Amino acid sequence: MKTHTKAEGIAAMNNLIEKTGLQKSDFYMLEEWEAREFGLEPNTPCVVTNDDQFITAFDHWQNYLCSIDEEEQDKYIEYCMDKCFKTHELKTLPEYFEAVHNGTKNFEVRKNDRDFKLGDTLILKEFIPKNHYGENKPIKDTYTGRELQTEITYILPLQNLIKTITLYSVLSIGGIKKLN
Numbered sequence: 001m002k003t004h005t006k007a008e009g010i011a012a013m014n015n016l017i018e019k020t021g022l023q024k025s026d027f028y029m030l031e032e033w034e035a036r037e038f039g040l041e042p043n044t045p046c047v048v049t050n051d052d053q054f055i056t057a058f059d060h061w062q063n064y065l066c067s068i069d070e071e072e073q074d075k076y077i078e079y080c081m082d083k084c085f086k087t088h089e090l091k092t093l094p095e096y097f098e099a100v101h102n103g104t105k106n107f108e109v110r111k112n113d114r115d116f117k118l119g120d121t122l123i124l125k126e127f128i129p130k131n132h133y134g135e136n137k138p139i140k141d142t143y144t145g146r147e148l149q150t151e152i153t154y155i156l157p158l159q160n161l162i163k164t165i166t167l168y169s170v171l172s173i174g175g176i177k178k179l180n
Helices: 006-020 032-038 057-067 070-084 094-101
Strands: 027-029 045-048 054-056 087-092 107-111 121-128 142-157 168-178
Touching: 006 045, 006 057, 045 057, 054 057, 087 094, 094 121, 094 142, 094 168
Parallel strands: 087 121
Antiparallel strands: 027 045, 045 054, 107 168, 121 142, 142 168
16 A cells, blocks of 8 residues: 555545545445554545455545546546645745745744645745834835745644634745745
């Protein structure tokens, strides 16, 4: 069995439900001890096969994609990537951009008005607003041209901790790549 993340399994499960007619009740979520045995995360969705074995939703999805013609595969993969994982371009002040760039900051606190999801890509664009710095402030809002690409690995809605703060979330990020 291949190792993949629970998020990939859930996305695959949702794709199978949409495309093949399987229902959520057809899936089994791995218990912690089962997941450990197979090197997977707890609650990874699986489908029980006709011979009482199970296959992860991710592997079942891969098998389904192999059973359709290549043109249909390409169309559906593109559709799913657009639907399941989004790319968000975010303005980032220089001090926060640099902290992510040098590895001291591995999270973002953002208003979740974009429907951030686990696995989404963030493009952090270093940005200096015209009113940000004292004597060296720019005449107008300015992008520096520096960009980082990262992936959301965890979402903590702040209203779970502080009831008066709504819509804001802490986004744990990883896999940071320098773009410019």
